[in-house]
Ligand SMILES: Nc1ncnc2c1ncn2[C@@H]1O[C@H](COP(=O)(O)OP(=O)(O)OP(=O)(O)O)[C@@H](O)[C@H]1O
């Protein structure tokens with residue numbers, strides 16, 4: 304676990320006058336589970352979007368998986384998103400008129416070609432083998448989020464990003480989702496960066512960083 | 528001016544070179560050399576040929592060569608289908624040959640020669656001096672180099688398979704040929720098929736089925752008539768025309784994808800599969816383009832952009848003894864090499880015929896109709912007369928000889944001052960002919 308998967312140097316993101324992310328230096332070794340905490344508006348989502356290639360930095364350097372994100376073209380960025388990262392949001396962003404399997408197959412389709420058998424298997428792995436043909440509206444919040452996890456990892460990403468994935472879930476569902484993530488990480492060995500407001504959730508990670516007004520103010524290792 | 532006339536030929540030439548540069552990847556210089564040598568050779572060859580055999584024969588030779596390349600494409604397409612569907616096809620041997628510089632050079636040279644010969648045919652007859660031909664060869668060389676430069680700039684993810692290359696080159700040659708009506712292959716193909724079905728139906732049905740069976744006869748003829756129609760020739764020819772390109776496309780579509788079953792990780796397996804599928808899709812572009820080019824060739828063959836000399840039949844009458852006399856130097860000059868049509872009416876019957884001076888300098892008088900088509904008559908263009916019904920081109924040299932879709936020759940006597948035709952013979956010949964073709968076609972003009 305010596306290679307660095309994320310390395311930023313003076314990473315900045317401005318929205319007009321607002322400086323959402325002040326120059327930030329961060330290193331994440333491969334395989335780490337990093338939790339990101341901070342007040343609302345402190346720049347957590349901004350950071351996550353930059354790491355996932357959804358947004359481009361205003362300034363500074365950003366290397367993810369050895370790739371210089373500043374140097375990537377739009378096509379390169381799209382390929383990076385497709386093949387390197389998986390993202391889970393607070394809102395599930397599932398397609399409402401497609402079933403669970405079809406939602407997972409959609410991610411396969413955008414990556415390469417759909418493979419229904421593999422999509423079923425992925426849903427079985429997250430414990431949804433019995434809800435394959437249900438639409439998102441017919442699933443509970445926790446189940447929806449598990450579909451999202453299946454969707455996020457179906458293309459074997461090296462980096463899994465979560466933006467408050469448990470924000471809408473009750474305590475029990477949250478535990479279930481976290482347990483699942485832990486299992487999957489043990490098998491697939493991906494790196495996790497997860498934004499959360501919940502200290503209990505943050506404690507699942509190896510390390511937590513705290514942002515305040517776009518500045519990294521503190522970091523601590525989780526004792527395990 | 529000259530270049531505008533040559534535009535379709537030069538365009539297809541550029542397409543041919545581009546396809547060859549892609550198809551023989553890594554052999555650009557050989558392709559360039561073959562193309563640049565081949566084209567002028569073809570131009571020179573066509574010029575020599577037309578000098579040695581003035582008239583239709585030189586065109587017929589070049590047309591046969593183009594037809595030969597079409598047959599080759601048929602062979603290649605069948606081979607491609609075979610190799611894509613049969614397991615364990617010994618591909619290494621053929622593929623090594625196709626990838627050799629020798630093959631690239633030979634293909635470039637021969638397609639250059641054919642393309643050059645076709646383009647030269649556009650100029651033969653109109654121009655008798657050297658400069659236009661030199662200009663043609665020069666333009667072709669420049670275009671070849673430009674096409675190769677464009678090819679180099681094209682994305683690498685756009686491969687052309689060997690069968691695709693063959694389809695595109697032959698399609699472009701056919702397109703180039705189709706804009707010269709004497710080289711066009713599609714309308715002779717239509718004609719051949721029509722004649723075939725005509726002969727077949729005659730022999731088969733008339734000799735075997737319809738001896739004297741009164742009941743069968745009338746109603747069967749209604750169906751048999753279908754087999755005679757222009758439709759059979761046209762649709763049949765369309766099928767023959769497009770099948771090779773379709774086969775090539777199918778062969779690519781049926782190619783087996785890289786085997787991925789052994790790859791455990793789903794994402795990696797799917798990515799490999801997707802790459803294979805994408806490559807196959809790209810390789811399909813070429814045969815599909817070839818089909819478009821073939822369709823364009825059919826269009827040009829059906830609606831040639833040449834101007835027909837299409838004279839209105841002049842009314843003419845006979846002397847009381849039934850003799851029709853047309854003076855050689857009257858209102859029209861019979862010996863000017865153009866088609867002169869006349870309409871003869873007598874006693875409620877009528878007949879159309881024409882007088883024409885062949886390139887050999889002999890006058891000929893013929894019905895404005897042939898033995899097999901509906902009597903729509905003929906027009907004249909580029910050293911040929913064309914049957915308006917079936918679009919067959921009849922070289923001027925052979926007008927006056929009976930057979931096929933040639934105009935039916937009329938007996939006449941040529942005197943010092945004009946030609947004499949017997950009115951009654953004319954009416955009878957027209958009558959018999961129009962009746963027979965009308966029976967078949969369900970109504971003449
Ligand atoms: N697209 C945008 N345009 C302008 N300002 C933006 C944009 N996105 C975010 N901001 C601003 O940047 C700052 C940081 O926003 P960000 O979404 O990163 O906060 P956050 O830490 O994720 O907050 P929350 O916990 O509420 O999700 C905020 O002040 C926000 O208003």
Ligand SMILES: [Mg+2]
Pocket residue numbers: 347348349466
């Ligand atoms: Mg946020």
